[in-house]
Amino acid sequence: MGPTMPPSKKAQSPSSGASASQGMSPPYRQGDAATAASEAEAADLSLSLSASFSKAEDEELTSLSWLHESTDLLNSFSHSGLRSVSPLQDPDGQHPRSPSSSSPSPDDPLLGDAHSAYDLAAGANRKPPYSFSCLIFMAIEDAPNKRLPVKDIYGWILEHFPYFASAPTGWKNSVRHNLSLNKCFKKVDKDRSQSIGKGSLWSIDPEYRHNLIQALKKTPYHPYSPGLATPSTSPPTLPQTFHHSPPLWSGSPLFRKNGGVLLQVPRGVIQNGARVRSQALFPVIRPLPVSPVGSRTSAIRSSLGDYLSRGQDSPSRYSPPPGSEDLQDDHTYSTAKSPSRLCNSQADPSSPLDDDDIIAVEIQSDVKPEPREIPLDSHVSAAATAAYISQQPLRGQRRSSGAGAGTLAGSSLPWTKNRARGISDTLPLKKRRAAAVEKPPESDDEEMKEAAGSLLHLAGVRACLNNITNRTAKGQKEQKEALRN
DNA sequence: CTTATACTAAACACTC
DNA sequence: TGAGTGTTTAGTATAA
Numbered sequence: 001m002g003p004t005m006p007p008s009k010k011a012q013s014p015s016s017g018a019s020a021s022q023g024m025s026p027p028y029r030q031g032d033a034a035t036a037a038s039e040a041e042a043a044d045l046s047l048s049l050s051a052s053f054s055k056a057e058d059e060e061l062t063s064l065s066w067l068h069e070s071t072d073l074l075n076s077f078s079h080s081g082l083r084s085v086s087p088l089q090d091p092d093g094q095h096p097r098s099p100s101s102s103s104p105s106p107d108d109p110l111l112g113d114a115h116s117a118y119d120l121a122a123g124a125n126r127k128p129p130y131s132f133s134c135l136i137f138m139a140i141e142d143a144p145n146k147r148l149p150v151k152d153i154y155g156w157i158l159e160h161f162p163y164f165a166s167a168p169t170g171w172k173n174s175v176r177h178n179l180s181l182n183k184c185f186k187k188v189d190k191d192r193s194q195s196i197g198k199g200s201l202w203s204i205d206p207e208y209r210h211n212l213i214q215a216l217k218k219t220p221y222h223p224y225s226p227g228l229a230t231p232s233t234s235p236p237t238l239p240q241t242f243h244h245s246p247p248l249w250s251g252s253p254l255f256r257k258n259g260g261v262l263l264q265v266p267r268g269v270i271q272n273g274a275r276v277r278s279q280a281l282f283p284v285i286r287p288l289p290v291s292p293v294g295s296r297t298s299a300i301r302s303s304l305g306d307y308l309s310r311g312q313d314s315p316s317r318y319s320p321p322p323g324s325e326d327l328q329d330d331h332t333y334s335t336a337k338s339p340s341r342l343c344n345s346q347a348d349p350s351s352p353l354d355d356d357d358i359i360a361v362e363i364q365s366d367v368k369p370e371p372r373e374i375p376l377d378s379h380v381s382a383a384a385t386a387a388y389i390s391q392q393p394l395r396g397q398r399r400s401s402g403a404g405a406g407t408l409a410g411s412s413l414p415w416t417k418n419r420a421r422g423i424s425d426t427l428p429l430k431k432r433r434a435a436a437v438e439k440p441p442e443s444d445d446e447e448m449k450e451a452a453g454s455l456l457h458l459a460g461v462r463a464c465l466n467n468i469t470n471r472t473a474k475g476q477k478e479q480k481e482a483l484r485n
Numbered sequence: 486c487t488t489a490t491a492c493t494a495a496a497c498a499c500t501c
Numbered sequence: 502t503g504a505g506t507g508t509t510t511a512g513t514a515t516a517a
Contacts (some may be wrong), residue, residue, distance in 0.1 A: 199506045
């Protein structure tokens with residue numbers, strides 16, 4: 001998924017496997033003379049970016065103008081020739097930085113010692129802080145038709161993350177692995193008239209799109225990422241204080257493995273490729289019809305506008321166009337689709353949850369936040385979800401999101417395509433597949449309904465539960481009345 | 486220590 | 502037939 005690379009050694013090195021052994025992750029070094037100017041430029045841009053993001057925070061995010069500003073800065077940054085900068089690794093390339101080790105220098109309060117420690121030009125050799133799921137997601141979303149063959153996904157990743165050009169080819173396997181395993185991705189039925197050769201086109205499953213969007217929002221490139229959003233002069237924030245940042249869900253694996261750790265990064269350190277930031281900051285959101293600052297920014301606006309406006313309940317904020325289902329965000333992978341799908345599938349589609357439901361969720365969270373009370377309906381905005389979840393204790397979130405969703409999905413990875421075992425488990429793969437064809441497993445929906453029904457019962461999510469129970473009660477009542485008659 | 490998540494490697498099957 | 506693609510399993514690493 002995700003912004004993925006954990007703050008671990010694994011994250012720092014190209015991979016824990018062959019790539020590491022092949023020395024794909026050169027130690028951090030001071031940039032050479034050719035990059036000096038770029039570093040200076042990066043510092044300036046970083047200052048501007050940080051200031052912009054900080055301004056957004058100071059203004060309580062009541063306006064999106066900062067976003068345009070930031071986008072412009074990102075765009076300019078993208079032309080600075082700077083590439084990836086991993087903030088998580090010590091100059092020796094071995095250990096993540098600790099918060100205490102990243103005190104800004106007086107000369108450069110933004111970059112601090114990081115500025116001297118990290119090679120701004122060496123980003124191409126660093127693994128991007130996105131999980132493969134996010135990379136794939138971005139690639140597909142960046143495609144005009146929102147669908148790509150694997151080959152083009154490779155190409156997109158290579159284009160945007162030069163690191164992979166020199167990385168061992170195992171990453172392609174990982175891409176395919178993700179495509180196959182991750183429910184967020186689905187194959188598009190091949191159109192014989194438009195044969196693309198081998199393989200299929202891959203697209204994003206709308207059911208899970210929110211999860212991916214949410215995951216992407218957890219990336220360090222998200223303007224709300226504390227690494228960018230907090231004033232540069234403030235000390236690095238610890239993850240525990242994160243809940244103050246509205247859009248962040250600190251319980252997501254993406255947060256845990258990236259955002260949370262990136263908090264330890266000296267403020268203003270530019271992370272990873274500038275191009276990535278500018279071009280794929282939020283390449284996942286459909287552009288708005290009207291855009292004063294370009295499609296990319298529109299995309300961001302379409303995402304964050306709704307995100308903010310609904311989350312902050314401000315009428316002055318940008319409102320998405322009708323039908324932007326993307327903006328009804330189910331948070332992240334870890335919650336998976338099951339709960340929301342349950343609600344959606346069982347609730348009356350003609351009466352989607354409205355803001356009252358969101359409020360109800362928020363109220364619930366205020367009263368007694370329990371991990372199990374995660375908003376379960378995808379109609380609940382991402383803001384509400386994130387705001388809600390952000391109040392959950394980290395550990396609780398983790399347990400609830402992981403175990404809960406896992407239970408729902410009947411898999412340890414709720415968004416993955418792990419088929420329910422049991423069908424001729426011991427048979428050879430081929431026979432198992434044949435058996436699966438003959439006896440298709442219970443549909444995800446059915447599984448989700450069944451499992452999530454139980455969870456919903458526990459969770460007491462008012463909107464969903466009421467909807468479901470009302471319908472159930474109504475049906476039972478009608479049945480009884482019919483029997484009487 | 487356990488659990489969840491992400492990644493990598495590998496084997497195998499399928500398709501072009 | 503080989504290469505690319507898709508699926509699955511196993512193992513490892515990390516964080517909480």
